[in-house]
Amino acid sequence: xxxxxxxxxxxLSAAAVVSTIAACANNxxxxxxxxxxxxxxxxxxxxxxEVKVDPFGKYDPPIExxxxxxxxxxxxxxxxxxxxxxxxxxxxxxxxxxxGIKVKYKWIAKSPEEYKQKLNLSLASGDxxxxxxxxxxxxxxxxxxxxxxxxxxxxxxxxIDEVKQNYTTYNFDPYIAAKNDGKIYAVPQMWSVSDNxxxxxxxxxxxxxxxxxxxxxxxxxxxxxxxxFTHNDxxxxxxxxxxxxxxxxxxxxxxxxxxxxYNAYPGSWMEKDGxxxxxxxxxxxxxxxENLAAMYKDGQIDPEFYVxxxxxxxxxIASQKHGMMYGFMWNGIYPLQDSRRDNxxxxxxxxxxxxxxxxxxxxxxxSGIAGYYVVNKNFKHPEAxxxxxxxxxxxxxxxxxxxxNSADGKELWKxxxxxxxxxxxxxxxxxxxxxxxKSGETPANAVEQSVFDKVKQWTDKxxxxxxxxxxxxxxxxxxxxxxAAIEYYFDNDLWVYNAYRGAPTQTMxxxxxxxxxxxxxxxxxxxxxxxxxxxxxxxxxxxxxLGGDDITRExxxxxxxxx
Amino acid sequence: MRTxxxxxxxFPVINGTILGILALTCxxxxxxxxxxxxxxxxxxxxxxxxxxxxxxxxxxxxxVLERQEFWQAFGVTLKRIAIGLPLNMLLTxxxxxxxSKESLTFRPRTFxxxxxxxxxxxxxxxxxxxxxxxxxxxxxxxxxxxxPGALQVYNVILLLNFFRQLPKEISEAAYMDGAGxxxxxxxIYVPTSMAALATLILFTVVGHWNAWFDGMIxxxxxxxxxxxxxxxxxxxxxxxxxxxxxxxxxxxxxxxRTTRSAQIIIASVPILLVYPFLQKYFVKGIxxxxxxx
Numbered sequence: 001x002x003x004x005x006x007x008x009x010x011x012l013s014a015a016a017v018v019s020t021i022a023a024c025a026n027n028x029x030x031x032x033x034x035x036x037x038x039x040x041x042x043x044x045x046x047x048x049x050e051v052k053v054d055p056f057g058k059y060d061p062p063i064e065x066x067x068x069x070x071x072x073x074x075x076x077x078x079x080x081x082x083x084x085x086x087x088x089x090x091x092x093x094x095x096x097x098x099x100g101i102k103v104k105y106k107w108i109a110k111s112p113e114e115y116k117q118k119l120n121l122s123l124a125s126g127d128x129x130x131x132x133x134x135x136x137x138x139x140x141x142x143x144x145x146x147x148x149x150x151x152x153x154x155x156x157x158x159x160i161d162e163v164k165q166n167y168t169t170y171n172f173d174p175y176i177a178a179k180n181d182g183k184i185y186a187v188p189q190m191w192s193v194s195d196n197x198x199x200x201x202x203x204x205x206x207x208x209x210x211x212x213x214x215x216x217x218x219x220x221x222x223x224x225x226x227x228x229f230t231h232n233d234x235x236x237x238x239x240x241x242x243x244x245x246x247x248x249x250x251x252x253x254x255x256x257x258x259x260x261x262y263n264a265y266p267g268s269w270m271e272k273d274g275x276x277x278x279x280x281x282x283x284x285x286x287x288x289x290e291n292l293a294a295m296y297k298d299g300q301i302d303p304e305f306y307v308x309x310x311x312x313x314x315x316x317i318a319s320q321k322h323g324m325m326y327g328f329m330w331n332g333i334y335p336l337q338d339s340r341r342d343n344x345x346x347x348x349x350x351x352x353x354x355x356x357x358x359x360x361x362x363x364x365x366x367s368g369i370a371g372y373y374v375v376n377k378n379f380k381h382p383e384a385x386x387x388x389x390x391x392x393x394x395x396x397x398x399x400x401x402x403x404x405n406s407a408d409g410k411e412l413w414k415x416x417x418x419x420x421x422x423x424x425x426x427x428x429x430x431x432x433x434x435x436x437x438k439s440g441e442t443p444a445n446a447v448e449q450s451v452f453d454k455v456k457q458w459t460d461k462x463x464x465x466x467x468x469x470x471x472x473x474x475x476x477x478x479x480x481x482x483x484a485a486i487e488y489y490f491d492n493d494l495w496v497y498n499a500y501r502g503a504p505t506q507t508m509x510x511x512x513x514x515x516x517x518x519x520x521x522x523x524x525x526x527x528x529x530x531x532x533x534x535x536x537x538x539x540x541x542x543x544x545x546l547g548g549d550d551i552t553r554e555x556x557x558x559x560x561x562x563x
Numbered sequence: 564m565r566t567x568x569x570x571x572x573x574f575p576v577i578n579g580t581i582l583g584i585l586a587l588t589c590x591x592x593x594x595x596x597x598x599x600x601x602x603x604x605x606x607x608x609x610x611x612x613x614x615x616x617x618x619x620x621x622x623x624x625x626x627v628l629e630r631q632e633f634w635q636a637f638g639v640t641l642k643r644i645a646i647g648l649p650l651n652m653l654l655t656x657x658x659x660x661x662x663s664k665e666s667l668t669f670r671p672r673t674f675x676x677x678x679x680x681x682x683x684x685x686x687x688x689x690x691x692x693x694x695x696x697x698x699x700x701x702x703x704x705x706x707x708x709x710x711p712g713a714l715q716v717y718n719v720i721l722l723l724n725f726f727r728q729l730p731k732e733i734s735e736a737a738y739m740d741g742a743g744x745x746x747x748x749x750x751i752y753v754p755t756s757m758a759a760l761a762t763l764i765l766f767t768v769v770g771h772w773n774a775w776f777d778g779m780i781x782x783x784x785x786x787x788x789x790x791x792x793x794x795x796x797x798x799x800x801x802x803x804x805x806x807x808x809x810x811x812x813x814x815x816x817x818x819x820r821t822t823r824s825a826q827i828i829i830a831s832v833p834i835l836l837v838y839p840f841l842q843k844y845f846v847k848g849i850x851x852x853x854x855x856x
């Protein structure tokens with residue numbers, strides 16, 4: 001019975017949701033004239049002349065703010081225990097006591113995908129919370145539907161320095177996607193650009209020694225290692241069962257670093273002679289595909305890579321089939337840690353990405369924005385959001401064991417509906433670990449102490465469970481610690497950003513999936529040798545014809561405006 | 564002589580092989596999940612476990628059985644079946660009975676049947692349905708899981724056709740003996756339709772048991788999720804392509820496949836147990852039908 005309802009619902013949902021956002025949302029607004037009227041001028045009434053700016057001003061009587069939440073199974077297991085809930089915890093108590101803000105949730109989702117679904121329902125039915133987090137595309141629909149308010153300047157006006165600082169750390173304008181008609185409709189949630197940037201080349205040291213090679217300095221070294229790992233039996237079991245380079249069906253992402261080595265950035269928008277161009281169709285990308293085809297032919301790549309999801313490749317890594325992969329700074333924790341369960345000798349080391357010319361590659365940085373906080377048009381205290389951020393930045397560092405991360409692994413900071421991360425926090429701790437070890441000082445605060453203890457647990461006691469953590473941010477240099485490589489990229493200003501920071505354009509939404517299917521089919525055919533490299537030029541023509549040219553034009557229009 | 568016997572067996576053999584392969588492809592994933600649930604996680608992570616457990620352990624089961632959220636979700640599902648099943652059956656029976664009568668006896672019958680059939684083809688869609696449930700203040704309550712699907716037209720049509728093939732003479736005899744419609748329905752129709760009703764009970768129970776989507780959209784708080792919605796949040800993989808912020812911290816739990824499999828098994832055992840209990844009614848139903856026909 002319910003089966004049928006579900007089936008209908010699922011079929012209708014995907015397409016219907018986005019397109020109805022605007023219509024329905026407007027509907028609710030007009031049907032409630034009093035609410036609309038009172039919401040007409042929230043920003044004016046908050047101008048600096050009328051309201052005394054107090055970053056920690058307490059609301060009396062207390063106000064209530066509704067949010068929507070997202071938790072994960074992991075978080076539920078570790079942190080939401082002993083009666084702690086999202087609505088009743090140390091942070092909600094602090095918000096109420098210090099700021100007079102009552103935190104309520106309209107709903108809570110248990111996965112990012114579910115969050116999206118529920119959010120779309122909320123937007124479509126016009127039943128939105130006071131404050132919520134949207135992505136770029138959702139932000140654009142919300143602006144168009146006129147359901148959120150101008151929050152321009154509230155960070156600068158109400159924020160304390162520690163909060164403001166987050167918005168000036170990187171040299172790009174974080175508000176760029178939130179601007180519309182001279183107004184700013186969102187407060188970006190800043191995030192470390194290095195966290196999800198593919199900037200590390202992980203190689204098994206024990207395999208390198210076995211085949212008698214040294215860490216790679218150039219692209220040719222990488223190919224030589226890949227070849228040796230495939231044919232020279234690095235695991236010493238006298239079977240030809242190893243591969244040179246671990247890649248899954250998301251090969252573009254897995255191979256990020258290999259592409260960066262040739263200044264190729266498939267899927268990203270890059271500036272070339274003042275114009276934005278898509279990295280997928282550039283000759284640099286073509287060259288990398290050619291090399292990959294040669295590696296595939298030689299058996300250095302899993303012949304079935306294009307059907308294997310990432311977790312399948314993780315299994316292969318755990319069963320000692322791979323010795324080299326491009327990836328993230330956190331890969332030590334997953335999946336590399338898994339390869340040590342069976343074989344503690346699996347000594348993965350993080351290296352800088354070599355470039356074809358023998359220098360260091362320029363890795364692509366993450367967008368640096370995890371989402372956009374938007375405020376319901378009818379909500380009268382948009383500054384409350386910033387006040388909460390201020391409190392987060394004050395209480396968090398003061399008593400981290402109670403408010404940030406407890407010693408027993410509770411992620412307490414996630415109990416707050418708003419978060420202000422410390423940017424490049426992992427890098428900060430890595431630097432501190434180096435300092436502490438060198439100077440012999442004791443850690444300055446409780447968080448530092450717990451990080452230090454964890455690192456020590458590996459360096460002194462060789463506790464396997466913290467190996468991945470140590471490889472991420474422990475003490476040491478490039479080739480030992482992933483963050484050391486990240487530090488190098490920052491010090492030498494090597495990060496490259498996606499030049500397009502706007503929302504998906506019309507043609508991107510319409511044709512995007514067609515184009516990416518076209519791309520992955522063409523690329524896989526080239527890599528696996530079903531088609532020769534000439535196929536690439538055919539793909540480029542096709543790509544342009546099927547909407548690529550339109551997208552390029554839209555993106556460049558945006559770029560001209562943004563400049 | 565020999566060729567003749569060969570010909571005779573050729574169909575059953577091919578038929579058996581194809582059906583056997585089909586059955587195996589259905590069974591294999593289940594066995595695989597079983598094997599994983601009873602294995603040591605280290606073996607699973609390596610991908611060494613296929614159809615038989617390696618380094619047998621019950622630790623994942625003890626972990627799951629101690630997990631409060633799991634039992635909470637289990638409770639919600641039991642509650643929804645406890646309310647939903649009687650409600651569904653009652654509504655289906657009392658709707659199917661009048662519609663099984665001839666148009667002469669029950670005039671608007673044709674209209675009602677077409678009206679209901681129409682709803683099978685066209686629905687309001689996700690958002691209107693959601694908004695209706697919200698306006699009726701059913702969000703976050705068990706009723707949102709039970710009421711929107713309380714009357715399944717497909718089931719009604721199934722049952723009304725079954726009612727129609729019961730000999731008219733029986734109900735006429737009951738009428739002569741002074742039975743009204745209610746009495747005829749409950750004393751004559753229902754007892755003689757046990758085979759059809761057992762089928763519908765099975766459909767309904769399985770439907771309620773497996774439903775996850777309504778739990779996800781109508782329940783605002785995860786502690787109110789029914790079992791399958793809960794399971795889904797536990798077993799779905801994050802999309803590696805769109806890792807954001809600190810999503811990577813959750814990846815660690817991917818390696819934890821044994822407990823996930825254990826939860827799947829504990830969640831499917833009760834529903835598997837329903838089948839043998841209802842089996843006898845099916846057999847009887849088939850026999851019953853053939854004699855009458």
